[in-house]
Amino acid sequence: MYDILKDLVVVEGASFVAGPTCALYLAQFGAEVIRFDQIGGGPDYNRWPLAPNGASFYWEGLNKAKKSVAIDLGRPEGRELAQRLAASTGLFVTNYPVDGFLSYERLKALREDLILVRIMGWADGKPAVDYTVNAAVGVPLMTGPEDAVGPVNHVLAAWDLLTGAYAAFSLLAAERARQADGKGREVRLPLSDIAMASVGHLGQIAEVAIGGRDRPRIGNNLFGAFGRDFAAKSGERLMVVAITGRQWRNLIEVLGLTAQIAALETELGVSFAADEGLRFTWRDRLNPLFEAAFAQRTLSELSPLLDGAGVTYGGYQTLKAAVASDARLATNLTEIDHPSGHRYPTPDAVAGISSETRKPPVAAPRLGQHTDEVLAERLGLSSAEIARLHDQGLVASA
Amino acid sequence: MYDILKDLVVVEGASFVAGPTCALYLAQFGAEVIRFDQIGGGPDYNRWPLAPNGASFYWEGLNKAKKSVAIDLGRPEGRELAQRLAASTGLFVTNYPVDGFLSYERLKALREDLILVRIMGWADGKPAVDYTVNAAVGVPLMTGPEDAVGPVNHVLAAWDLLTGAYAAFSLLAAERARQADGKGREVRLPLSDIAMASVGHLGQIAEVAIGGRDRPRIGNNLFGAFGRDFAAKSGERLMVVAITGRQWRNLIEVLGLTAQIAALETELGVSFAADEGLRFTWRDRLNPLFEAAFAQRTLSELSPLLDGAGVTYGGYQTLKAAVASDARLATNLTEIDHPSGHRYPTPDAVAGISSETRKPPVAAPRLGQHTDEVLAERLGLSSAEIARLHDQGLVASA
Numbered sequence: 001m002y003d004i005l006k007d008l009v010v011v012e013g014a015s016f017v018a019g020p021t022c023a024l025y026l027a028q029f030g031a032e033v034i035r036f037d038q039i040g041g042g043p044d045y046n047r048w049p050l051a052p053n054g055a056s057f058y059w060e061g062l063n064k065a066k067k068s069v070a071i072d073l074g075r076p077e078g079r080e081l082a083q084r085l086a087a088s089t090g091l092f093v094t095n096y097p098v099d100g101f102l103s104y105e106r107l108k109a110l111r112e113d114l115i116l117v118r119i120m121g122w123a124d125g126k127p128a129v130d131y132t133v134n135a136a137v138g139v140p141l142m143t144g145p146e147d148a149v150g151p152v153n154h155v156l157a158a159w160d161l162l163t164g165a166y167a168a169f170s171l172l173a174a175e176r177a178r179q180a181d182g183k184g185r186e187v188r189l190p191l192s193d194i195a196m197a198s199v200g201h202l203g204q205i206a207e208v209a210i211g212g213r214d215r216p217r218i219g220n221n222l223f224g225a226f227g228r229d230f231a232a233k234s235g236e237r238l239m240v241v242a243i244t245g246r247q248w249r250n251l252i253e254v255l256g257l258t259a260q261i262a263a264l265e266t267e268l269g270v271s272f273a274a275d276e277g278l279r280f281t282w283r284d285r286l287n288p289l290f291e292a293a294f295a296q297r298t299l300s301e302l303s304p305l306l307d308g309a310g311v312t313y314g315g316y317q318t319l320k321a322a323v324a325s326d327a328r329l330a331t332n333l334t335e336i337d338h339p340s341g342h343r344y345p346t347p348d349a350v351a352g353i354s355s356e357t358r359k360p361p362v363a364a365p366r367l368g369q370h371t372d373e374v375l376a377e378r379l380g381l382s383s384a385e386i387a388r389l390h391d392q393g394l395v396a397s398a
Numbered sequence: 399m400y401d402i403l404k405d406l407v408v409v410e411g412a413s414f415v416a417g418p419t420c421a422l423y424l425a426q427f428g429a430e431v432i433r434f435d436q437i438g439g440g441p442d443y444n445r446w447p448l449a450p451n452g453a454s455f456y457w458e459g460l461n462k463a464k465k466s467v468a469i470d471l472g473r474p475e476g477r478e479l480a481q482r483l484a485a486s487t488g489l490f491v492t493n494y495p496v497d498g499f500l501s502y503e504r505l506k507a508l509r510e511d512l513i514l515v516r517i518m519g520w521a522d523g524k525p526a527v528d529y530t531v532n533a534a535v536g537v538p539l540m541t542g543p544e545d546a547v548g549p550v551n552h553v554l555a556a557w558d559l560l561t562g563a564y565a566a567f568s569l570l571a572a573e574r575a576r577q578a579d580g581k582g583r584e585v586r587l588p589l590s591d592i593a594m595a596s597v598g599h600l601g602q603i604a605e606v607a608i609g610g611r612d613r614p615r616i617g618n619n620l621f622g623a624f625g626r627d628f629a630a631k632s633g634e635r636l637m638v639v640a641i642t643g644r645q646w647r648n649l650i651e652v653l654g655l656t657a658q659i660a661a662l663e664t665e666l667g668v669s670f671a672a673d674e675g676l677r678f679t680w681r682d683r684l685n686p687l688f689e690a691a692f693a694q695r696t697l698s699e700l701s702p703l704l705d706g707a708g709v710t711y712g713g714y715q716t717l718k719a720a721v722a723s724d725a726r727l728a729t730n731l732t733e734i735d736h737p738s739g740h741r742y743p744t745p746d747a748v749a750g751i752s753s754e755t756r757k758p759p760v761a762a763p764r765l766g767q768h769t770d771e772v773l774a775e776r777l778g779l780s781s782a783e784i785a786r787l788h789d790q791g792l793v794a795s796a
Binding site: 004005007017021024025029043046047048049050051052056057058059060061062064104121122123124126127128129131132133134135136137138139140141142143144145148150151152153154155156157158161162165166168169170172173174175176177180183185186187188189190192193194196197198199200201202203204205206207208209210211212213214215218219220222223224225227229237238239241243244275276277280310312313314315316317318319320321322323324326328329331332333338340342344345346347348350351352353354355356 | 402403405415419422423427441444445446447448449450454455456457458459460462502519520521522524525526527529530531532533534535536537538539540541542543546548549550551552553554555556559560563564566567568570571572573574575578581583584585586587588590591592594595596597598599600601602603604605606607608609610611612613616617618620621622623625627635636637639641642673674675678708710711712713714715716717718719720721722724726727728729730731736738740742743744745746748749750751752753754
């Protein structure tokens, strides 16, 4: 936890991954984040993975360091309360529909300079989730073994995560512009545009539009250079990548493949060191040489060789093994207690910022933990008014 | 292209995906971004996919709307020039090593209030790439068909992309803090911490640390709720997701499965509508019912039913088909000319920002296109000094 954004107060009315990660990133940099939820929890309150007692590890992971307000959003008075809260601090993140009760027009009427960052599915407002957007941009037909039939979904909600980070960036950009011109803005971020822009930025739209062909499945090979997983003699599989000419020359030297590959270059009339793409083009000739070289050596023999060659490489392991025993992955984890009742390694803001004092990560709130405090502080409600809202069942506390 | 960040000037000394996308996002919001490269191109200048003439679609996709300066970084005088440039505007994005010639300490000596965002592999400074970090956090052992053997890499460099967006967010956060306190900062962003934090935010660290078991491969099923790909009678595969109770009840009703599923609920003593997780637990009993229901209907029969049910769903298609004919994915694409000589649909900033004038995306520069202009404007060099640098081969123009 840093405090470099400590004077920002952001309201979040969102569920699932993109909106909540956006606000989480802001919170872990020091912004005060107030999340409101339906009393009893919204659609993401019971998402897996779950603790043995049924609490959602997912919900408490995504809502760390936030305040929680519980409102009955099913009734007009509750929705009006949510609207007032959404507008109250001037910064609102949501994935509610564009034209619903949390539309920009409605909230702008309450606060002219509101900045609203809205996560969407499709750009026209129709619903979509990470998995359907991914299906639409073709990634599942490129993923998986070369002989796979049908789509292979990714298990990481990559578009959701990317949208969350881009949303945090967009919010700060719009807030920066507001400092200069005083203007509020709605920033709409469709998952579909995030996905299409990303494949475009990576050259893949040009690849199909100009090249005219879809990229086929290439298994675990790195597209356009040398990279693949190989099994060591001891059985472990390693991902190995050599992109620069220096990495390539070093790699084949430490593996004792220089002569064999020189012979292959002569046969084919190519230079693999000079053109990284040829290493991909001729992978069916090259990979068997590397398979044999790796299979002759144990991991403990390979590691110093690969380190010496300056290539990037690394073993595959399960997440359990990573959490249990990989110190390289524990640099940003701290054991803290969570609302589920469990204590476990917990990630903080990713950035390591020089000269900044860093506090440990803060756990998620209990649902409704800050209802009264926020209603008083942000909406200026008196104790009597807050009590009346409780009596009417319009709000709830933890 | 927006201009909401128009008064920021950012220098980029980076390659591959994370650093370049960070600066691309800034540029498409209006920041002036000056990228420097080795004369003739750095390690990412020839990355695939390539145009027929050998130009990199990848490079020109990731460097849109930037200025380009070409320097001989292999010589001390060139490295000194790069150092001065990196410090010149007070905002620098890089993936160069922490302790090399572009270390924070060296650059801070040139400009005390410098903000430096540094993309790293491992937190300790050792090299890593997306694919090796992904192997270390266990995702490739969860990806792919349930009967897959060995790791299945993702083909989308998800950690790179996420790091790029988080870097853009971090840069604006640090710049905002500097407005208040005048202080420069180095922000270090290891890919490994990005990956581990993300799986932690999603509850997966708790899942293995408290639950004690790695998540097995689950094919194309959505973890913890109802979601999978199904084939329509007409052969097309659809990804279908139902998370809320309402979506679930609607889905089984429009597919005519209410009675069959009620019978299954009675047999098992469960309520699938009340508990999304049970739909996942009992997927081997439920999925065959859905497979049969989808297989009886063509896509044109299914679409209105699924729309009516309010579930999220979508067909799989290749990227070529997406680019050629899916208007939903073209909302943020504009045909422009690129340095490769080709004209193709090009993504702009993803955000749709209300009340902002938007200009079309701007293509990447030619390598070294802005060398002279930037040396004069940012380093205050005279024409004679710039000519001398050219004569010595220390800089080059397009």
